Amino acid sequence: MPDVAKHVLRDGHEIPQLGLGTYPMDDAEAEALVPEALWRGYRLVDTAVNYGNERGVGRGIRSSGIPRSELFLTSKIPGRDHGRASVRRSLEGTLTRLGTDHLDLYMIHWPNPGVDQYVQTWREMMTARDEGLVRSIGVSNFLPEHLLRLEAETGEMPVVNQVELHPQYQQEALRRFHQEHRILTEAWSPLGRKTDLLQSEWLAEIARKQGRTPAQVVLRWHVQSGIVPIPKSSNPQRMAENIDVFEWELTDEQMERLRMMHTGISGSGFDPAVHEEM
Numbered sequence: 001m002p003d004v005a006k007h008v009l010r011d012g013h014e015i016p017q018l019g020l021g022t023y024p025m026d027d028a029e030a031e032a033l034v035p036e037a038l039w040r041g042y043r044l045v046d047t048a049v050n051y052g053n054e055r056g057v058g059r060g061i062r063s064s065g066i067p068r069s070e071l072f073l074t075s076k077i078p079g080r081d082h083g084r085a086s087v088r089r090s091l092e093g094t095l096t097r098l099g100t101d102h103l104d105l106y107m108i109h110w111p112n113p114g115v116d117q118y119v120q121t122w123r124e125m126m127t128a129r130d131e132g133l134v135r136s137i138g139v140s141n142f143l144p145e146h147l148l149r150l151e152a153e154t155g156e157m158p159v160v161n162q163v164e165l166h167p168q169y170q171q172e173a174l175r176r177f178h179q180e181h182r183i184l185t186e187a188w189s190p191l192g193r194k195t196d197l198l199q200s201e202w203l204a205e206i207a208r209k210q211g212r213t214p215a216q217v218v219l220r221w222h223v224q225s226g227i228v229p230i231p232k233s234s235n236p237q238r239m240a241e242n243i244d245v246f247e248w249e250l251t252d253e254q255m256e257r258l259r260m261m262h263t264g265i266s267g268s269g270f271d272p273a274v275h276e277e278m
């Protein structure tokens, strides 16, 4: 079983260098598939209130037999729960559905700038962290302008920003910003769901040379770039394939080839400056 290396976050907590995405699994699928992933070495599981599968993820974790203390469990607060009065209620719902007394990482799912409640939401998350309900606090889909506002108004930046990122959409400027502020970049759609990334001939050539699959080359590119990918698969064989990216390396030339695959075209088409996800 692959041993997934870890990063140390700015707050001192450790995070596995690769995790399991669970969208769009429903409760029943998550209950059946999360143990399959954990038995294959995954220790980070990514869910969200809006995935509607926190109960299934929690049941899957318990039935896996893997101790909770070995896991890094992450969830996200939806837009409709932003604001002073609702963060605590939302977090308690998440903890109850997951059947745990704490999260390892709690994130704001989208900034929802039109609603403009993310700063207050962040303050409530800082309090929940200080009380031990969550170990680390982060965000998802935040732009530098949102991150700077959190720092200006609360004195604290997140330790993680989970964003859409893959070789065709590399987010280089945002990653530089993250590096300057010691924010770890987590990648959603790391395999480029809704794009033709995995069909690329360049990728196929690198995969052939490495004796690996195109998905493994992409995930190794993330890991080797210091990005934490959270690939989703409902197929246990592909789960095993996706985590087997720690005992081999891409050459500098192959990393450069991958860097040149950037098109700047997002698979989702969502722009965090205007997208409102409730």
Ligand SMILES: NC(=O)c1ccc[n+]([C@@H]2O[C@H](COP(=O)([O-])OP(=O)(O)OC[C@H]3O[C@@H](n4cnc5c(N)ncnc54)[C@H](OP(=O)(O)O)[C@@H]3O)[C@@H](O)[C@H]2O)c1
Pocket (backbone or CB within 6 Å): 020, 021, 022, 023, 024, 046, 047, 109, 140, 141, 162, 163, 187, 188, 189, 190, 191, 192, 193, 198, 213, 215, 216, 230, 231, 232, 233, 234, 235, 238, 239, 241, 242
């Ligand atoms: N924060 C956010 O706003 C946000 C947004 C979207 C997603 N996410 C999170 O990020 C996770 C991953 O993103 P994603 O699901 O959009 O995209 P992804 O992980 O890039 O791609 C998932 C797709 O790739 C297929 N796949 C998986 N492994 C494969 C392999 N080895 N070879 C070929 N195909 C493979 C999966 O099919 P099979 O299942 O059939 O293997 C699935 O169709 C989500 O599950 C969710 O947890 C977060």
